[in-house]
Amino acid sequence: xxxxxxxxxxxxxxxxxxxxxxxxxxxxxxxxxxxxxxxxxxxxxxxxxxxxxxxxxxxxxxxxxxxxxxxxxxxxxxxxxxxxxxxxxxxxxxxxxxxxxxxxxxxxxxxxxxxxxxxxxxxxxxxxxxxxxxxxxxxxxxxxxxxxxxxxxxxxxxxxxxxxxxxxxxxxxxxxxxxxxxxxxxxxxxxxxxxxxxxxxxxxxxxxxxxxxxxxxxxxxxxxxxxxxx
Numbered sequence: 001x002x003x004x005x006x007x008x009x010x011x012x013x014x015x016x017x018x019x020x021x022x023x024x025x026x027x028x029x030x031x032x033x034x035x036x037x038x039x040x041x042x043x044x045x046x047x048x049x050x051x052x053x054x055x056x057x058x059x060x061x062x063x064x065x066x067x068x069x070x071x072x073x074x075x076x077x078x079x080x081x082x083x084x085x086x087x088x089x090x091x092x093x094x095x096x097x098x099x100x101x102x103x104x105x106x107x108x109x110x111x112x113x114x115x116x117x118x119x120x121x122x123x124x125x126x127x128x129x130x131x132x133x134x135x136x137x138x139x140x141x142x143x144x145x146x147x148x149x150x151x152x153x154x155x156x157x158x159x160x161x162x163x164x165x166x167x168x169x170x171x172x173x174x175x176x177x178x179x180x181x182x183x184x185x186x187x188x189x190x191x192x193x194x195x196x197x198x199x200x201x202x203x204x205x206x207x208x209x210x211x212x213x214x215x216x217x218x219x220x221x222x223x224x225x226x227x228x229x230x
Contacts, residue, residue, distance in 0.1 A: 035186025037121030149179025
């Protein structure tokens with residue numbers, strides 16, 4: 001097996017030793033293991049993250065095959081959390097991965113006492129609002145992501161910021177119900193989420209914090225929106 005140094009050396013062009021140390025120690029909770037969550041989990045394990053909690057109540061089905069990285073015909077009917085854990089450990093056996101095959105709302109908050117970050121990769125408005133409230137209760141940042149059709153949005157939501165509540169409070173079905181998700185969109189948005197994770201670790205002033213970066217891949221445009229003061 002390749003050494004840790006060799007396995008992650010191609011990440012080091014943009015990372016200092018301190019950056020990489022923080023990334024390795026980070027304890028990340030990923031909620032939603034479909035298109036966004038699966039690609040994000042793959043990215044951060046390949047980046048060097050070694051402490052992950054995977055949460056999804058669902059199992060893979062045939063409709064997932066067009067866009068969800070770890071879906072395949074042999075995985076149909078198997079819980080997503082189980083499939084991802086096995087796959088991620090095959091990428092880096094040093095990872096410590098916990099799984100919950102249930103809804104986040106049903107998990108006792110004490111399970112997240114050691115978490116550093118929460119990743120919102122769900123597609124239900126009420127769950128997104130719950131995750132924002134959970135991040136405030138636990139006093140840890142939330143990295144939000146969503147996508148549909150040609151469009152996506154991402155942004156860090158700090159504890160106490162009500163941006164996601166304001167965005168989703170009317171519980172209106174999102175664009176995904178109409179535009180669905182083509183094969184390329186979840187991977188594209190998850191990649192940008194991963195870059196925002198790295199920038200947050202580095203303390204970059206370019207990090208999207210308490211704002212949403214609205215991404216339109218059809219017109220190749222991005223717009224920042226939201227309350228920068230939280």
